[in-house]
Amino acid sequence: MKRCLAAACLLASAVLHADARTPKAIVLVVVDQLRADLIDRYQQQWSKGLHRLVTDGAWFREAYYPYFNTVTCPGHASIATGAVPSQHGMVLNNWWDRDLRKLVTCTEDSHATIVSYGKPLTSMGESAARMQLTTLADEIRAQLSPSPHVIAFSLKPRSAIALGGHRPDAVAWFDDAGAWATSTAFSPGPVASVAEYIKAHPVEKDFGRTWDRALPLNRYLYESPAIGLQRTKGEMTQTFPHILKSPSGLPDQVFYDQWQSSPFADEYLASMALHVAEKIGYTTGGPHFVGIGFSTLDKVAHDYGPFSHEAQDILIRLDRTLGDLFAGLDRLVGPGAYTVALTADHGVAPTPERAIQQGIDAGRISVQELIARAEESMTKTLGAGTHVSQLAHDYLYLEPGVYEGLQANPTAMRTLVADLKTVPGVLRVITRDELAANHFDGDSAGRQSALSFFQGRSGDIMILFKPYWIESLNTTTHGSGYQYDTHVPVMFMGAGIAKGEYLMRVSPTDVAPTLAFLAGVTLPLTSGRVLSEAIAPIVPHQ
Secondary structure (H helix, E strand, C coil): CHHHHHHHHHHHHHHHHCCCCCCCEEEEEEECCCCCHHHHHHHHHCCCHHHHHHHHCEEEEEEECCCCCCCHHHHHHHHHHCCCHHHHCCCCCEEEECCCCEEEECCEEEEEEEEECCCCCCCEEECCCCCCCCCHHHHHHHHCCCCCCEEEEECCHHHHHHHHCCCCCEEEEEECCCEEEEECCCCCCCCHHHHHHHHHCCHHHHCCCEECCCCCHHHCCCCCCCCCCCCCCCCCCCCCCEECCCCCCCCCHHHHHHHHCCHHHHHHHHHHHHHHHHHHCCCCCCCEEEEEEECHHHHHHHHHCCCCHHHHHHHHHHHHHHHHHHHHHHHHCCCCCEEEEEECCCCCCCCHHHHHHCCCCCEECCHHHHHHHHHHHHHHHHCCCCCEEEEECCEEEECCCHHHHHHHCHHHHHHHHHHHCCCCCEEEEEEHHHHHHCCCCCCHHHHHHHHCCCCCCCCCEEEEECCCEECCCCCCCCCCCCHHHHEEEEEEEECCECCEEEEEEECHHHHHHHHHHHHCCCCCCCCCCCCHHHECCCCCCC
16 A cells, blocks of 8 residues: 555656646757748748747747858757757868868768668768767657657758757658668668658659649739749749659659659658657657758759749748648647747848849859969969869868968968959958957857857868858859848747747757757757747646
């Protein structure tokens, strides 16, 4: 009898000390390339999931990335860890590995093998090995007992892996060759629930499907076709309707590129996440973790620009997809029993051609001219030979010994900096010594650049472009420290959240600490904080 009473007391104690705000599931949604102002601009077109976040959630309208290199891998890693690239080490999507003497992606891993859910793949294995910190998902699994489940999905491996962390139950992405994939770093073979969904829902079913506007033409803003269109990946047409097909008449590389740039890919990710969550047991226990990186807006806006009808339609349909996702979670774990966080990994610049039409100083920077100018400059001061190893994004990587030669010859360093600044579109040049020292008090761009710097991975020279100047061959891109790239939404909804509009300045690095607080776990090293303003107070039991 005493043993039973003791057990009952322990159970009562656990109930009394449990935080009533703790959700049964945490759902982290990252919409790739969602600029914050697009919500203001397009929300009148929404009525489902995005609308629900705006009206029923906590909306932080002044959220900015604090670092400069705003691209996908650093963004997802910063959201997942609560830290910045100078801490977690994911400095770019691709950087020059000085030891291997080649460009490497942020998640490629030669010690892992690709695992295909379909056709054989030749891609390298992927993992989170290069990420220097654990993620929110890692800490939820490590600190709670029984260990909650973790799943993460995206079209891109760098997005799915950052969200899922080092040891998820299931993580999958879509290989460009046309098959869903994971890696032996996470699973020795296909995960049964993922394989079951993919087998029942082959992507090839969408071959020949038409993507057209979801709303009447007069509901869309701006011109169509968009100004400044460059060649699109997958040879999509310049205006609606877009038919997913290929000249071969078969589902091939052209079709798979088109499919990833269609709203059907977002729908697939949300549906697959719900299926897997149900199959592996999200109905009991928790707080379980779901991470979804919706990549299609990024692919579409790169091709058509953020003001295109295509980008607007992706968000209209994502609104509906998120509505279905939330309805599914309501059924699976219960209304109000889960917490959703939505943010973006970066924003996007307007197309240079459109900016020029508006009278703005804008343009496209020639990568070849940058490299040629650097070589000419160092040949003058250091002598003949090859001096540049690689230009990756805004980082210039120099051949072994060249940077040391510049350090020993301050005149040569000053000459290189001055010569690079003569290239049209270049604003500023910063050396790796300056980035490492981080003496940028009162210098916001310098401070942002230092927060992007990780010794050994970042370049020897960092080249900052002028606002509205890009180095991409796409219609537009992102990756700067300007507010069109750094300003993104941060939104929460559900268990433990006090709805409202919040205007204090925050960061996407605050997302993981806030969710960690609700889950009752501790993150090891963050630059973000708990957004206590949006934490609902506990209501004592009467």
